[in-house]
Amino acid sequence: MMTFLQILVNKLITWGCKIMKKNGTVLPGTFSYNMRPKVLEKIKYPKYVIGVTGSSGKGTTTNLIAHILKSNGYDVVYNENGSNGIRGLTTLILNNCTMFGRFKHDILLLEIDEKHLHLGFRKNKLTHLIITNITRDQPARNGSPDLIYKAIMDSLDEQTTLILNADDPGLMQAKLTFLGNIITYGLEKTVDSYTKFKGQSIDNAYCPKCHKKLTYKFYHYGHIGSYFCKNCDFSRGSLNYMGTNIDLKNKTMKINNEMITLNKDILFEAYATIAAYALTSTIGLKKEEITFALNKNTPKAKRGNTYTLDNRHITFLESKNENCLSYYQSLKYIIDTNQKCSVILGFDNVSRRYKFNDVSWLWDVEFELLNNSNIDKIFCIGRFKWDVASRLIYANIDPKKIILVEDLDNVLSSLRQKTKYDLYTMVCFDMTAILKSKILEANNGNN
Amino acid sequence: METIKIAHLYYDLMNLYGENGNIRVLTKHLEEQNVKVILHTLSLEDELDFTKYDFFYLGCGNKASFNLVLEHLKKYQKEVKKAIKDNKFFLVSGTSLDLFGKSFTNLDGTITKTLNIFDYESKEIDNRLVGEQEFTFNSLDKPIIGFQNRNTILDSLGELHLFEVIKGFGYQMDSHFEGIRDHNFYGTYLLGPILARNPHFTEYLVSKIMASKNLTYHPFELAYETKAYQEYLKNIIEKN
Numbered sequence: 001m002m003t004f005l006q007i008l009v010n011k012l013i014t015w016g017c018k019i020m021k022k023n024g025t026v027l028p029g030t031f032s033y034n035m036r037p038k039v040l041e042k043i044k045y046p047k048y049v050i051g052v053t054g055s056s057g058k059g060t061t062t063n064l065i066a067h068i069l070k071s072n073g074y075d076v077v078y079n080e081n082g083s084n085g086i087r088g089l090t091t092l093i094l095n096n097c098t099m100f101g102r103f104k105h106d107i108l109l110l111e112i113d114e115k116h117l118h119l120g121f122r123k124n125k126l127t128h129l130i131i132t133n134i135t136r137d138q139p140a141r142n143g144s145p146d147l148i149y150k151a152i153m154d155s156l157d158e159q160t161t162l163i164l165n166a167d168d169p170g171l172m173q174a175k176l177t178f179l180g181n182i183i184t185y186g187l188e189k190t191v192d193s194y195t196k197f198k199g200q201s202i203d204n205a206y207c208p209k210c211h212k213k214l215t216y217k218f219y220h221y222g223h224i225g226s227y228f229c230k231n232c233d234f235s236r237g238s239l240n241y242m243g244t245n246i247d248l249k250n251k252t253m254k255i256n257n258e259m260i261t262l263n264k265d266i267l268f269e270a271y272a273t274i275a276a277y278a279l280t281s282t283i284g285l286k287k288e289e290i291t292f293a294l295n296k297n298t299p300k301a302k303r304g305n306t307y308t309l310d311n312r313h314i315t316f317l318e319s320k321n322e323n324c325l326s327y328y329q330s331l332k333y334i335i336d337t338n339q340k341c342s343v344i345l346g347f348d349n350v351s352r353r354y355k356f357n358d359v360s361w362l363w364d365v366e367f368e369l370l371n372n373s374n375i376d377k378i379f380c381i382g383r384f385k386w387d388v389a390s391r392l393i394y395a396n397i398d399p400k401k402i403i404l405v406e407d408l409d410n411v412l413s414s415l416r417q418k419t420k421y422d423l424y425t426m427v428c429f430d431m432t433a434i435l436k437s438k439i440l441e442a443n444n445g446n447n
Numbered sequence: 448m449e450t451i452k453i454a455h456l457y458y459d460l461m462n463l464y465g466e467n468g469n470i471r472v473l474t475k476h477l478e479e480q481n482v483k484v485i486l487h488t489l490s491l492e493d494e495l496d497f498t499k500y501d502f503f504y505l506g507c508g509n510k511a512s513f514n515l516v517l518e519h520l521k522k523y524q525k526e527v528k529k530a531i532k533d534n535k536f537f538l539v540s541g542t543s544l545d546l547f548g549k550s551f552t553n554l555d556g557t558i559t560k561t562l563n564i565f566d567y568e569s570k571e572i573d574n575r576l577v578g579e580q581e582f583t584f585n586s587l588d589k590p591i592i593g594f595q596n597r598n599t600i601l602d603s604l605g606e607l608h609l610f611e612v613i614k615g616f617g618y619q620m621d622s623h624f625e626g627i628r629d630h631n632f633y634g635t636y637l638l639g640p641i642l643a644r645n646p647h648f649t650e651y652l653v654s655k656i657m658a659s660k661n662l663t664y665h666p667f668e669l670a671y672e673t674k675a676y677q678e679y680l681k682n683i684i685e686k687n
Contacts, residue, residue: 212492
């Protein structure tokens with residue numbers, strides 16, 4: 001009876017949100033979840049309940065999986081709006097149930113916040129869980145990466161098949177303790193791989209089995225790469241799904257020798273693609289079905305929208321604060337364009353989830369990459385612009401290149417006056433919204 | 448040219464919060480004083496010689512790293528104690544502070560013996576103390592700012608305190624004192640780039656290091672860092 005009521009409340013509020021033209025992805029679930037948090041345990045789930053979690057790449061991977069499944073005629077429901085917390089998931093799940101709590105579709109696919117997994121799936125276990133990577137991310141909420149790993153693993157038992165990015169040694173420690181089935185994927189060396197660690201800080205530098213230092217054959221970025229322990233048998237090992245011949249410039253790679261087209265020319269897209277391939281293959285799709293879907297139109301990438309300002313391009317690369325590898329992705333993208341350009345950096349709030357404003361992570365970001373002759377100017381905006389500028393000084397960036405924009409109302413005139421090149425923003429979410437609205441205003445409503 | 452040797456201890460384990468910032472700031476401004484800086488990054492697979500260096504830095508790490516470091520550092524307990532007595536400089540931030548007391552009580556009640564350098568006991572708690580901090584330091588007029596994110600407390604009464612709390616957490620959630628200072632040992636629960644964020648503390652420390660070597664200290668300007676410090680104090684800490 002209670003489940004019936006919770007589903008009713010969920011559906012009614014969703015309907016109300018639609019009428020009011022409000023975003024109804026979280027509010028209905030907030031009400032229905034609070035009535036009785038265990039509601040998700042009462043649902044009769046379909047054969048496949050697939051989760052995607054990790055510090056980054058969850059959304060892209062989830063969208064690709066949904067695309068492959070839908071392209072092949074599967075009846076899949078997923079959180080395409082990106083609401084990946086327990087309340088967003090509750091909204092989605094209850095709205096797709098009958099009034100008696102039976103899930104109405106064949107496959108439930110969920111991008112899940114790594115700290116919310118245990119809230120939704122304590123009793124009913126996921127059939128499959130992809131973990132994309134675990135890196136330092138939002139420490140005021142998550143603590144250190146080992147605590148994120150523990151939170152995920154504590155929610156699981158052997159009923160779930162794990163699909164792991166084996167290039168992350170922190171994830172591969174699951175092989176030492178997890179009793180269920182583990183499927184692995186990873187990427188072979190690319191032209192950008194390197195053999196000597198670079199960057200400011202590394203996670204999981206030591207073998208989780210014997211605590212000796214891990215040796216890397218190569219790194220992709222951060223602590224992600226191909227590693228082994230000289231002292232024991234812990235290593236990336238041989239993988240179930242291996243991405244080879246990775247050619248980001250031409251947006252192609254091979255997965256287990258099948259040629260695949262990538263949606264974007266960045267390594268993170270290759271990771272999302274091979275994760276989606278591994279999952280869909282594991283649940284029984286044929287390689288022809290997967291490659292057919294991946295090689296036709298794939299979903300539009302979230303990041304990297306380009307606007308124009310006067311006659312110049314301004315490309316929005318959103319970077320997640322407190323996640324140095326998210327910044328690395330944006331920095332690498334800018335530098336790899338090999339074009340003269342200027343960059344906009346900054347934020348008003350470190351997080352949108354909490355009020356804390358720690359800035360120590362700025363020192364883990366490899367801003368040294370901006371110490372490049374193609375970078376004309378770096379505009380620092382937002383409340384922490386001086387912290388950002390200080391960090392740039394220690395990356396040995398010429399102070400003449402650093403422009404501090406004191407008043408955001410003057411940002412466009414500052415961009416117009418001080419640089420003539422194309423622009424890349426790698427600001428966080430709050431500044432993206434402000435900059436986009438200013439550009440739209442300047443362009444009379446056009447991009 | 449006079450040489451100053453810095454040891455960044457357990458750089459690959461105790462590095463959760465931009466700790467490299469302290470090393471960069473220190474190295475840069477010592478070099479500007481016309482001294483040669485030799486920096487060694489050392490960890491579990493290295494032999495540590497505490498007589499060889501002038502300055503030791505140890506940052507924040509997770510529990511597993513903490514235990515690995517403790518195991519390794521225990522071999523050098525006497526050397527560490529002597530180095531502190533000999534006025535070598537130590538900057539210790541975050542959870543590393545818990546290494547230097549008598550013991551560490553884990554959440555499950557088990558007790559791990561720590562280095563026994565100072566007379567305090569640390570304890571793991573089941574909630575986290577997270578937030579912006581503002582402290583006073585009796586050698587400087589302006590407050591020290593920073594951030595904490597920890598789940599440990601310690602039981603010192605503050606005889607060797609480094610800071611007094613204006614806003615934030617001391618040894619325990621509502622203690623008045625924070626950090627440990629003894630000779631040139633500066634230990635605090637503040638995280639990460641303390642020197643980058645407190646230019647006046649950097650100047651203080653650089654001047655002390657120069658004086659310890661009988662070298663002339665040349666005052667320097669930290670314009671960006673000072674502005675960042677002022678803005679953070681005004682916009683974030685004082686608004687909370």
